[in-house]
Amino acid sequence: MPGILKIAYKLLVNDRAKFTALLIGITFAVFLMIAMTSLFAGVLKRGSATVINIGASVWVMDPAVQSVANSIPLPDYVLDEVRSLSGVKYAVPLYSGAALLKLRDGTYQAASIVGIDDTTLFGRPQLITGNLQDIFAENAFIAIKDSEFGKLGNPTVGTTFELNDHRGVVVGIAKVASSALFGIPTLYTTYTRAQQYIPNTRFTTSYILVEPKNPAYIPQIERQVQASGYLALTKDQFIDRVSKFYMYQTGIGINLLIMTITSFIIGLSISGQTFYSFVIENLEKFGALKAIGAKGRVLVLIILFQASLVAATGYGAGIGLYSLTLWLARLYLPDYAAMITWVNLLLAFVMVVIIAVVSSYFGVRKVLKIEPFEIFRG
Amino acid sequence: MVEMAVRANGLNKWFGEGDAKTHAVKDASIEARFGEMIYVVGPSGSGKTTMLSMISGILRPNSGTVEIEGTKIWTLTEDELAEFRLHKIGFVFQDYHLFPKLTTAENVAIPLILQSQDWNHAIAEAEHDLDVVGLKGRAGLPPVKLSGGEQQRVAIARAIVSRPDILILDEPTASLDGDTGRTIISFVRKNILNDKRCIIVVTHDSRIFEYADRILKMEDGRVTAAEKGNFHEE
Numbered sequence: 001m002p003g004i005l006k007i008a009y010k011l012l013v014n015d016r017a018k019f020t021a022l023l024i025g026i027t028f029a030v031f032l033m034i035a036m037t038s039l040f041a042g043v044l045k046r047g048s049a050t051v052i053n054i055g056a057s058v059w060v061m062d063p064a065v066q067s068v069a070n071s072i073p074l075p076d077y078v079l080d081e082v083r084s085l086s087g088v089k090y091a092v093p094l095y096s097g098a099a100l101l102k103l104r105d106g107t108y109q110a111a112s113i114v115g116i117d118d119t120t121l122f123g124r125p126q127l128i129t130g131n132l133q134d135i136f137a138e139n140a141f142i143a144i145k146d147s148e149f150g151k152l153g154n155p156t157v158g159t160t161f162e163l164n165d166h167r168g169v170v171v172g173i174a175k176v177a178s179s180a181l182f183g184i185p186t187l188y189t190t191y192t193r194a195q196q197y198i199p200n201t202r203f204t205t206s207y208i209l210v211e212p213k214n215p216a217y218i219p220q221i222e223r224q225v226q227a228s229g230y231l232a233l234t235k236d237q238f239i240d241r242v243s244k245f246y247m248y249q250t251g252i253g254i255n256l257l258i259m260t261i262t263s264f265i266i267g268l269s270i271s272g273q274t275f276y277s278f279v280i281e282n283l284e285k286f287g288a289l290k291a292i293g294a295k296g297r298v299l300v301l302i303i304l305f306q307a308s309l310v311a312a313t314g315y316g317a318g319i320g321l322y323s324l325t326l327w328l329a330r331l332y333l334p335d336y337a338a339m340i341t342w343v344n345l346l347l348a349f350v351m352v353v354i355i356a357v358v359s360s361y362f363g364v365r366k367v368l369k370i371e372p373f374e375i376f377r378g
Numbered sequence: 379m380v381e382m383a384v385r386a387n388g389l390n391k392w393f394g395e396g397d398a399k400t401h402a403v404k405d406a407s408i409e410a411r412f413g414e415m416i417y418v419v420g421p422s423g424s425g426k427t428t429m430l431s432m433i434s435g436i437l438r439p440n441s442g443t444v445e446i447e448g449t450k451i452w453t454l455t456e457d458e459l460a461e462f463r464l465h466k467i468g469f470v471f472q473d474y475h476l477f478p479k480l481t482t483a484e485n486v487a488i489p490l491i492l493q494s495q496d497w498n499h500a501i502a503e504a505e506h507d508l509d510v511v512g513l514k515g516r517a518g519l520p521p522v523k524l525s526g527g528e529q530q531r532v533a534i535a536r537a538i539v540s541r542p543d544i545l546i547l548d549e550p551t552a553s554l555d556g557d558t559g560r561t562i563i564s565f566v567r568k569n570i571l572n573d574k575r576c577i578i579v580v581t582h583d584s585r586i587f588e589y590a591d592r593i594l595k596m597e598d599g600r601v602t603a604a605e606k607g608n609f610h611e612e
């Protein structure tokens with residue numbers, strides 16, 4: 001490390017009270033920012049859990065659909081129409097609904113029911129135990145082992161339950177990429193059985209899952225579906241649509257945004273003020289350095305290095321503290337819907353950089369303005 | 379012939395404009411040679427600090443020239459001037475301006491560190507100069523653990539660590555009691571001044587006049603008299 005940076009480091013770290021206050025300010029701000037944004041990311045991911053887990057390339061739906069859970073049943077002819085489109089390799093129906101289960105111990109538990117195409121089993125989960133063929137057996141269901149699995153009474157293969165006066169049997173345990181948002185367990189079965197067991201409206205197809213012959217056909221498929229009055233979205237477009245719904249139409253996004261901005265302002269105030277007073281306290285010494293022969297850019301380097309050091313340390317501490325909190329929270333709340341993503345980390349980093357830049361800006365201005373002559377005048 | 383260290387001619391400095399204009403230094407000229415310790419004395423507001431600032435390259439005069447070892451310093455750019463001060467001029471400030479959160483040695487090493495010298499070398503030089511000013515064994519202490527006289531010695535060590543040709547002392551005894559002040563100046567006279575160095579002291583402490591080679595008196599911004607000092611080698 002160049003000597004001048006070593007001096008900057010010692011000036012900062014040896015002033016323990018201020019260094020601690022600066023670190024606490026930034027750590028606290030990062031903790032809150034990452035907590036808010038990761039909670040939001042968790043909500044968004046779980047809101048699109050079905051889209052992620054099924055994994056179809058293109059989803060056809062009613063144009064009014066805003067989120068996966070609120071599907072609007074499609075008439076049967078839509079499936080035939082989609083199958084007839086040029087560029088479509090195959091298209092299958094998907095049922096997505098909810099039901100109330102009566103478990104073996106007599107308790108009732110709400111559950112998401114996903115009915116996958118009987119012929120292809122397209123969108124099936126990855127089995128951990130059991131045999132996939134058994135899904136065609138009488139009353140067969142596959143239980144998803146996610147964070148809500150325990151709410152089914154930790155079933156094993158052979159466990160029975162009641163669903164709308166029908167007997168249900170768990171024939172397999174499977175895993176999926178993402179747990180659902182609403183805190184209820186998920187069961188997979190065939191499309192036909194889902195239709196039979198759960199009370200339905202006139203039309204029963206929630207979504208049509210499309211596999212194009214080639215990804216290049218997707219825009220063409222989207223246009224053709226739109227022409228018939230429906231909506232076709234790629235997996236990413238659907239996830240984006242669901243995200244926008246939660247972000248702009250549920251209040252979750254705006255509330256979390258307010259909290260994130262608040263934590264940013266708190267962090268900025270604490271560290272900005274502390275850092276500024278740190279510079280002011282050393283202002284005469286900086287003036288003396290200038291008189292001795294330190295160039296303006298050397299003094300700027302000292303301040304920027306100190307601000308960067310505090311920001312980087314506080315950033316790391318904030319992320320570490322939140323990771324620890326998240327880990328502890330998941331020990332007691334397995335379905336705690338928060339996840340740290342690269343976007344969260346980048347966003348918090350950008351905010352910390354802004355805090356560091358703003359905090360050091362006023363200090364730099366002050367230091368550059370000080371005249372060494374003032375030091376002589378005392 | 380003794381070489382000229384500092385030659386300042388016709389220095390003028392005023393602050394403000396119009397009715398608020400204050401003429402701090404008026405047509406002041408001084409010369410200082412190597413091996414010489416000269417004092418600039420006068421009452422508060424007489425312009426001695428302003429003149430010292432112009433001579434040392436930290437306050438641009440409105441008119442006049444300053445030559446240090448033949449270099450007209452006010453023709454240099456800001457960066458060149460900073461570099462010039464770093465290598466040629468050592469400063470001892472009235473309030474010392476030592477960093478309380480650095481050790482004594484680190485404070486002394488700052489000019490060398492600003493010259494981008496190796497950290498270990500700079501600290502070693504600083505420790506050597508602390509020995510020179512009589513502070514052996516205090517290198518690891520923070521300045522706040524030292525007395526006023528000792529802090530003044532640290533400031534002197536910092537001023538000489540880069541081996542400058544010109545040393546500027548601003549009211550070096552203002553914060554010290556009479557005995558300590560005399561001890562410090564006597565020390566500077568005997569140990570810091572040499573044939574290749576010139577020391578300029580701004581003071582109004584008459585108790586230390588006896589250590590000067592020459593005394594320049596200032597009043598109302600003008601150099602009014604130049605007297606030969608009464609220092610005699612013992």
